[in-house]
Amino acid sequence: MSPQPQAAVGAPLSRVDGRLKVTGKATYAAEHDIKGVVHAVIVDSTIGRGRITGIDTRAALAQPGVIKVISHLNAPRLAYRGTENDWPDSKQLRIFQDDKVLFRGQPVAVVVATTLEAAEHAAHLVKVRYDAEKTSTDMATAPAGEPVNYARGDADKAYESAAVQVDATYQQARAHHNAMEPHATIARWDGDQLTLWDKTQWPMGTQKDVAAVFGIPNDSVRVISPFVGGGFGNAIRAWPHIAIAAVAARETGRPVKLVLSRRQLYFGVGYRPSYEYRVRLGSDRRGRVSAMVQHLKSETSTYENFIEGVLNTGQMVYNAPHVRQDHRTVPLDVNTPIWMRGPGYATAAFAIESAMDELAHELDIDPIELRRHNEPEEDPSNGLPFSTRRLRECYTVGAREFGWNRRDPKPRSTRDGDWLIGTGMAVGTYDVIRNGAQARVRLNADGTALIQSATSDMGPGTYTSQSQVAADALGLTMRNVTFQLGDSTMPTAPPHGGSQTMINIGSAVQDGCDKVRKQAIKLAVEDKDSPLYGVDAEDIVVRAGRLHVSDNPARGETYRQLLTRNNRTHLEVLGSWTPGQARHSMYTYGAIFAEVAVDASLGLVRVRRMLGVFDAGRIISPKLADSQALGGMVGGIGAALLEHTVTDHRDGRIVNANLADYMVPVNADIPDLRGIFLDGGEDLEADPIGVKGLGEIVYIGVAPAIANAVFHATGRRVRELPITAEALL
Amino acid sequence: MYPFAFTKASNTAEALNAGRRGGRYIAGGTTLVDLMRETVERPETLVDISALPLREVTVTERGGLRIGALVRMAEAAAHAKVRTIYPVISEALELSASAQLRNMATIGGNIMQRTRCTYFRDVTAACNKREPGSGCAALHGFNRTHAILGTSDSCVATHPSDVAVAFAALEATVRLLGPDGARSIPFADFLLRPGSTPNREQSLRKGELITAVEIPALPRPLKSGYMKVRDRQSYEFALTSAAVALHVRGGVIREAKVAAGGVGTVPWKLPAVERHLIGERPSRALWAEAAKHAVDGARPLEHNRFKAELLKRTVERQLRIVGGTK
Missing domain, CATH: 3.30.365.10 (Aldehyde oxidase/xanthine dehydrogenase, molybdopterin binding domain)
Structure with missing residues (x-):
């Protein structure tokens, strides 16, 4: 043909x-012009764990315009027939069903009023009494659950007998997606038929989740979401406010609009969990890695166990014959985490790519050379051939375009006035999801x-x-x-x-x-x-x-x-x-290069330029792909230097639940960024159009490239993200 | 947000009248409206004073500057006289907030702005400033951005303004107009340290209106500048900052005006640093030696210990930048 x-x-x-x-x-979720719509505002729990002992709604109900206050005291018992989604044991849509408080900020009531102003004010006037218990939100001190394990070879023995060893533990802070558009839902019932105008990355997922809440057929719920103002993973799952809007609409007989405030976005929806990731690398003196032992710990809620694809990278990115991993989650009095850009893989990349950089320094080998020494010919985790794996080309093109070969490998060797200059690189990998x-x-x-x-x-x-x-x-x-x-x-x-x-x-x-x-x-x-x-x-x-x-x-x-x-x-x-049985190991790859300047006395880190070279398969839309590359690197700069959700462990409060205190990069932080997608990358093993996806890979590896550049600039290894001034003073 | 009444004052007398009856003055509203939305502020009546004739920047008889209370931050920063006589003021303003906020916010409002302490801004947290006697959640909470100077057991919140640091350094005067007439008070006395009453932040009497901030004349040539250290490069409050003005004649420092921001419960004048500089010849060693005194009396907290060292280095750097030694 x-x-x-x-x-x-x-x-x-x-x-x-x-x-x-x-x-x-x-038209974004909250902007749909729905006739007769009324406004709902959630009342959030002000304790981190315990029971609700009483709710006084008199002052709220006395406000002009207030239609109803719904809490566990008067909410309908809902069907919860179980959803067909990825979360069969989903508990997070159990709204207003009992008096238990499982995390700070949990919705305990909702006020519905004819105006937003009335609803906001009345929500403030709802007086909730609690019997508070001690809150456990600190992963460092709380007990961890049973591990998920992986092993090939005898990693502990190989590590012990290795000529060169690196043993380092890396910490990554909890991070929030902070999309521009707040999560928002308008719910309207027409008889038994529910329509939701929602911010969602998965209309059919929200449809099934909400249908399950009410025990109605999936077809009885229609989800409409023509535009989404940023998601980064947080809008993949239905969050409590969606069920609340639907319940409020049913109980009042009016279409209900519910928009989370910026503060509520720090506990009303998900986040990237914090991790502690210990890596032990055993290598010979020429840089052949024989052993990788990895111990991971991450946070989850007490009511759901959140696991993401954090282990894959450590199994397949390098050709170590002996690998052992264990990953424990730590149940805390927090809401459940969710995927955030480069989920799992970005976390793994920071730990593994930092450790590889430490090993390169230890061995006095160029970081790219070290990686080339450990490049597998087939997927070492399952023996499958790679569909396409062009990391070597990423290194070659990246080194050439970035000027890597002019680099003096000695840390703290380049200075520009008050600034120490350094360069670093890191590898990213991400799954091809079919x-x-x-x-x-x-x-x-x-x-x-x-x-x-x-x-x-x-x-x-x-x-x-x-x-x-x-x-x-x-x-x-x-x-x-x-x-x-x-x-x-x-x-x-x-x-x-x-x-x-x-x-x-x-x-x-x-x-x-x-x-x-x-x-x-x-x-x-x-x-x-x-x-x-x-x-x-x-x-x-x-x-x-x-x-x-x-x-x-x-x-x-x-x-x-x-x-x-x-x-x-x-x-x-x-x-x-419909994808067939996978006969290949399918991933996207990237090599990220960063140049940073670190103020030698003030400890400030400024990224000067970055280059990402990506093997992402065929590129359908080069201008959009370029935008993704830029956005991914911007996000990575945030993860490396700024983003950190802070919890006050005394009571489980998120301390910086706003965009003045939770810092994301601003224009002034963004330097010369460049993304290159390797030409001729059609991957027909992946899918008929030869693409591999690129929204994640452009983010993964950015943070470790910056951290490695900070080491090169200063000689100081920072193993905790974000890297802030106090670590470098 | 709690319901409130809103009136517009068309002249000073009207404003004072409304102020005497308990009305809260509002101009740019960039702080007050935010805090009302968080229900931290719950004024019953707002009095819009934007129409009052307080929008002039004038050179005083002695060669100082008078900046009207309603001059926008952006206007003050761009004003030719401000730029040439006191670059430290322009720089402090331009390193503040965002362009949009600087176009709205006024000088009078800027020095009235309230702390960014997150516990103060979260009505579910204990805060003596917001609710006297309730305690201070920041003292043993997350206090990375909090003060190390001028704190008390009642409050460790930082004053957030940048330009107020320049005003403190330059020993400005605040001109006030109240029901009982006009008065002036030194900037150092205008903003109050928390002590046991952190809810009292300014030495303002009921219904008093800020009409202007006056900067005294200083001997020329005067070199001055503002430095702000923060995690990101724009749109963030200071971790530390330094306002420095130096008058050097015959190779000797004759006048030195130095204050620090981001570290004090009020903009922190550094007289010990100034004393160390006056009468000396500029040198790297001098800057380092003088800057050591920037942290005299500092009381760091769990998460802001680094600020003491960072402040010394910030002051040292800014002395070098303004003092011009390589």
């Missing part, structure tokens, strides 16, 4: 929804196409990149393609997270569009009135809405002519993709 010409894919196109966004016309998906493709007789899938666009540009895939597969210009998402009634889509949207939705869109195009071609070659009658279908391509013989462009006709003549209003197909 003649391949479709590639016009949109690979072109550096701007976002198709860019104008909507910059003119304020993109879940499959569906997409409905409808080609209209006017030559336009509509493609739908129940996915999301939290910012990476799903609308645009999926349109690019569709445009080429259908042979249409971008202008004539519309991609819609964010509605649970659309064809099935997995979570929009973990860099899997292009892989899964893209493959389904490709499938659907290919099928529609072939239908049209079949229609033409079998239609006596078509100029293409009798032509071998394999010889026909479609370009800008016109079907023609591939080596004779003059012979052909448009979709519009073809469909109109055949009295067809449209052609429609449900495209789908």
Whole structure:
């Protein structure tokens, strides 16, 4: 078959929804104009653990405009039939069902009022009495649970007998996603039918979670979420406020809008858990790593055990024959963590890549050389061949473009006035997540196409990149393609997270569009009135809405002519993709390079420039990919130098629950950043369109590259993120 | 936010009248409205004073500056006279907040701004400043950004203003107008250390209005500047800061005005550092020696121990930058 010409894919196109966004016309969750909507504000627990002994709502109810106050004292008992999602034992949507307080900030009541102001004020007037118990929120002192283990070879023995040993423990602070858009939901019941306008990265996930709460069929819940103002993983799971909005709407008989305040976003939704990660590396003197022993500890809630893919990296990134890992979670009086950009892998990269840098220094070997010495030829964790693994090229291109080879390996060897200058590098890896998906493709007789899938666009540009895939597969210009998402009634889509949207939705869109195009071609070659009658279908391509013989462009006709003549209003197909059994080890890879300046006396760290070189498979949309690379590096700078959720262990209070005290980078912190995606990276083992996903890999390895550069600049190894002035004074 | 009444004063008499009846003055509102939304502040009546004629920057007879209370931070920072006579004021303003906030916030409001102590701003926490007698959650809580100077067992909150540090260094005067007439008080007496009454932050009488901040004339040539040390490079309150003004004649320091920010419960004047400088010749050794005195009397807390060392180094650096020795 003649391949479709590639016009949109690979072109550096701007976002198709860019104008909507910059003119304020993109409608986010709280902005949907729902007739008769009333406002809900949550009352948060002010103790970290214990029981509610009484709730006085008189003052709140006396406020003008207040409709109802709902708490465990008057809330309906809900069905909780169990959800079909990743969280079969989900407990976090158990709102207002009993008097127990499991963490500080847990919703204990909700006030519904005709105005937001009335609801906010009345929420403040609800007086809750508690019987408080001692709170346990400190991972360092609380008991850990049973470990998850992994072993190959005899790592302890190999470590003990190794010529060179590194033994270091790395700490990573809890971090919050802090998307610009707060989590928000509008809930409306029409009889037994619930509609939720929600901020979500997974409309069908929220649909199932909320249906389970009420014990109603999934089809009875519709989730609408056309735009998401940043997610970073936090909007993949349904949080309590969504169930609260739905309950409040049912109890008041009114559509209810509930928007979390910035403060509430620090306990009303999830966060990246804090970790303690000990790494022991055993190596010979030439830098061949024989043993990796890793002990991990991370925080979770008392009511759910949160585990993420933190162990994979340590099993497959380097070719050590002997590896042992154990990971214990520590149940605390906190709400449950959730995935955050590069979940698990970013955490592992900080520990492992820092330890490798320590080993390189110990051995007096260039950090890249050390990594090259330990590059596996097949996945050492399972013996599978790699689909594509181009880390060596990442090193080569990165070293060249960054000027790595001019580096004086000696720490504290470069100075610029008051500033010590250093460079560092680190490796990132991330899983290729294949879940499959569906997409409905409808080609209209006017030559336009509509493609739908129940996915999301939290910012990476799903609308645009999926349109690019569709445009080429259908042979249409971008202008004539519309991609819609964010509605649970659309064809099935997995979570929009973990860099899997292009892989899964893209493959389904490709499938659907290919099928529609072939239908049209079949229609033409079998239609006596078509100029293409009798032509071998394999010889026909479609370009800008016109079907023609591939080596004779003059012979052909448009979709519009073809469909109109055949009295067809449209052609429609449900495209789908289901991944087969994985016969390969599939990951994205990156090598990150950073140059930092550290004020020699004040201890301030400033990133001067960064370069990321990525093996992410085929790049559909280079401009969006570049934006992702920049955003990922910005996020990594935050993790390395600024981001840290602080808990006061005396009472479980989040001390810095606002954007003045929880610091993220500002423009002034962002230097010259550059991302390079390796050319020719099509990975057809991963999926039919050859992509591997890129939203995570651009973030993973950034923080250790900066930490390693700080060591090179100062000779001081900081093993705790974020790296702040006090560590370097 | 608690319900409140809102009135606009069209002249000074109206404002004072409303102030005497308990109205709270509001101009840019960049602090007050935030705190009202957190229910930390619960004023019954707000009196908008933006229309009052307090928006001038003028050179005083003796060659000092008078900055009207309603001059916006951005306007003051950009003002030619401020820039040329007291760069330390311009720099302190430009390193504050964000461009949007500087366009709203006024000089009078800036020196009235309240602490960023997170326990103060969280109404569920114990705070003697917000609720006298309730205790101080910060004393043994997370206190990385808190004060090491001028603290008491009742309160360790830092005064957040940058420009107030410059005012303290330059020994400014605050001009006030109240129901009983006008008066002036030295800046050092305007902001109060917490002692056992951290809820009392300024020596203002009921209904008194700030009309201007006056900077006295200093001998010229005067070199001055402000340095701010913080985790990120913009839009953050100071971990430490230093305002320095030096008058050097004949190779000898004749006048030295030095104050520190981010470390004190009020902007922290450093007379011991100043004394060490006056009469000496600028040198690296002098800066280091003088800066040692910046932490005289410091009382660090669990998470802000580093501030003592950081403050010394900040003062030393800024002396070098302003003093011009390589």
